[in-house]
Amino acid sequence: MxxxxxxxxxxxxxxxxxxxxxxxxxxxxxxxxxxxxxxxGWVSRDGHGFDTGPSLxxxxxxxxxxxxxxxxxxxxxxxLVRLDPAVAYRFADGTDLDVPGTLDGVRATLGPEWSAFLDRAAEIWRVTEQPFLRSPLQGARTLARLARSVADVRTVAPWSSLRGLGVQYLTDPHLRMLLDRYATYSGSDPRLAPAALATVPWVEQALGSWYVRGGxxxxxxxxxxxxxxxxxxxxxxxxxxxxxxxxxxxxxxxxxxxxxxxxxxxxxxxxxxxxxxxxxxxxxxxxxxxxxxxxxTPSSAGFVLLLALRGRTAGLAHHTVLFPEDYDAEFDDLFRSPRPLRDPTVYVSAPDDPATRPDDDSESWFVLVNAPRHGPVDWDSPGLADAHADHVLAVLARRGLDVRDRLRWREVRTPVDLERATGSVGGSIYGTSSNGARxxxxxxxxxxxxxxxxxxxxxxxxxxxxxxxxxxxxxxxxxxxxxx
The missing domain is CATH 3.50.50.60 (FAD/NAD(P)-binding domain)
Structure with a gap:
């Protein structure tokens, strides 16, 4: 012992x-x-409850x-409750795309291009799950073991980025943007993150997105x-x-x-x-x-709003993602010239769960946007957090979810708050990013x-x-x- x-x-x-x-x-x-x-984490106030981290x-x-x-x-x-739809995507050109919670539904809704991409992602998952995800990491030797099979190397394509893999399969700009988002699951840039991250949408869409009742x-x-x-x-x-x-x-x-x-x-x-x-x-x-x-390269961080709202939003999914017009500008602001995002992707988690609200005429929203970590941006700068919170609410309003007149209260959490609460350096959610082939x-x-x-x-x-x-x-x- x-x-x-x-x-x-x-x-x-x-x-x-x-x-x-x-x-x-x-x-x-x-x-x-x-x-x-x-x-x-979990925040509870006036009957409103919020998961303050992962939401699925x-x-x-x-x-x-x-x-x-x-x-x-x-x-x-x-x-555990399987979510269906798993995510509702809203694009800047007005296109709405609700992704079903089952693999058959995903294939039927997103079409043959996405289905072909998922087939490739499934093969990457087959090659990498046991030797990589479930085994100890031995640095470059792990990659060397994978290289013993030419077919496996070709499948994983370690020389390719996630963006590059998407270009091979997807012509629809909405699907390309949807795929790029999965790089943010590791706080990374899809232009630099490896093609192996294709396993993330495969796992989410083939095996389901789930919510724990009660939060x-x-x-x-x-x-x-x-x-x-x-x-x-x-x-x-x-x-x-x-x-x-x-x-x-x-x-x-x-x-x-x-x-x-x-x-x-x-x-x-x-x-x-x-x-x-x-x-x-x-x-x-x-x-x-x-x-x-x-x-x-450290991973990106997150800027969070906890919104206690009066009333209910008709047709709101458990997860809603509202994309900007220029996604690359978001990644430039995160990694190349760090600054609070000017036109961010906005992620809203609004579980339909009595444990998260005081009554049936209320909602509790967890709103997240990507953010550069504390250090390159001084999130302690007076007034910055509140100003950015106002900006995020205005972006939500422009994209059809204006809740400013329904607010009971809001709580703002910046990357420096995450750093102080959890010890994550700079508020980087995932430690290091996956930017780079290796x-x-x-x-x-x-x-x-x-x-x-x-x-x-x-x-x-x-x-x-x-x-x-x-x-x-x-x-x-x-x-x-x-x-x-």
Whole structure:
């Protein structure tokens, strides 16, 4: 039995804790915030409730595997509802496109071009799922293993961007824009992100988009409960200031109150950049990992409005995406000349769930636009957050969703708010972006260069998003192994 300390009670850390505790280890989870969940937060006020992070679940089998491996099955714990339509898209030229929640419906609605693209995406998924997403990352050697099969390399097309792959299959500008959006799932630029990200729409459309009744915040709460059931200890309001290194390996953690907690294994669910920059001593043997992170492009961040509204919006889908006229200008503002977006894509999540509203004549909207991270843009600049919030509401109004006269109240959350709440450097949602042909293969590995230290969560392999974060926990549990 190993003594394991998990730093951070985001979904990845909690999933790792549940698996390791079920494997017989003595596990302590330390979370700086007052509640578990990390980026899967929840805000409640005047009867309005908001998920403040991810708003849908994909790859539900990943969560089914987690719960089956640690106790009662998923269906006994959470109520997952398949969304149909999955997303309602609105384009600047007035075109509306509701994407069904089933693969057959998607193929029928989006047509033969999109169907041909999905067939290619399915092949990329077949090639990459087990050797990449479900296995430990070994840097360029992972890519080298893939290169042993010429056919597989041709399928994945590591030399091609997501935008480039779309051009091969799609002539409809609406479908091309729809595909570009999937790069933002990893905080990336579709002109630079690898074609392998085609697996994201495949997973979402073939296996479904799902909502957790009562709010997605129920997911980390359920995983925390499972970890505790298996014997783990979860301590909130317990910041970690340092990973201890003794004898050339991780030996525990130092707490903000000066206390120390020894451990045989440390699993870090903090942002990888924060770990290597702030939590490890300068003498730790992680120079190459630090240098690799310094060279990587950070992912984009997000600017969020929580809107408590009077009345109901007729025909509003669970998820609505309102595109700008010039999508490339958005990515230029994010990565090339960072600034608050002038004409952003606006994402609205408005679950039809009684748990999110005080009565049936109310709505609670989570509104998100992409944003450059804090640093290149000073989100602490006086008046900037409110001015940008007003701008986003005006953009919504121009695109047919004017709710300004229905507002009970609004809450604004900027990238610097995310940085302070979760430790994500600059508010980058996914750590490093996938910009560049090899970027996805060069993310921080789950096994750090320091023996006994492992990384879990969206800033490490295999990437951001609820299923990948949960898979990172599966990989880490496999690396640590069961108690002996």
């Amino acid at each position: 190993a003594r394991v300390v998990v730093v951070g009670a985001g979904l990845g850390g909690l999933a790792a804790a549940a698996r390791l505790a079920a494997g017989g280890h003595r596990v302590s989870v330390l979370e700086q915030a007052a509640e578990v969940g990390g980026k899967l 679940v994909t790859l539900p089998q990943v969560f089914g595997d987690l719960f089956a491996a640690t106790g009662d099955p998923l269906d006994d714990v959470l109520d 997605l915040r129920r997911l980390p709460l359920a995983v925390a409960d499972r970890a505790v059931e298996r014997g783990a200890e979860v301590r909130t309001s317990t910041p970690v200031t340092r990973v201890l290194v003794e004898g050339g390996r991780a030996a525990g953690v130092e707490l903000a109150d000066g206390g120390r907690l020894p451990a045989d294994v440390v699993v870090c669910n903090a942002d990888a950049a924060a770990l290597y920059r702030d939590l490890l001593p300068a003498v730790a043997p992680v120079r190459r990992a630090r240098a690799s992170l310094a060279r990587a 970027a996805a293969f060069l993310r921080p590995a789950n096994a750090s260069p320091l023996p006994g230290l492992f990384l879990v969560g969206g800033s490490s392999h295999p990437g951001g998003g609820l299923p990948l974060v949960t898979l990172s926990a599966e990989v880490v549990a496999g690396l640590v192994g069961p108690a002996r």
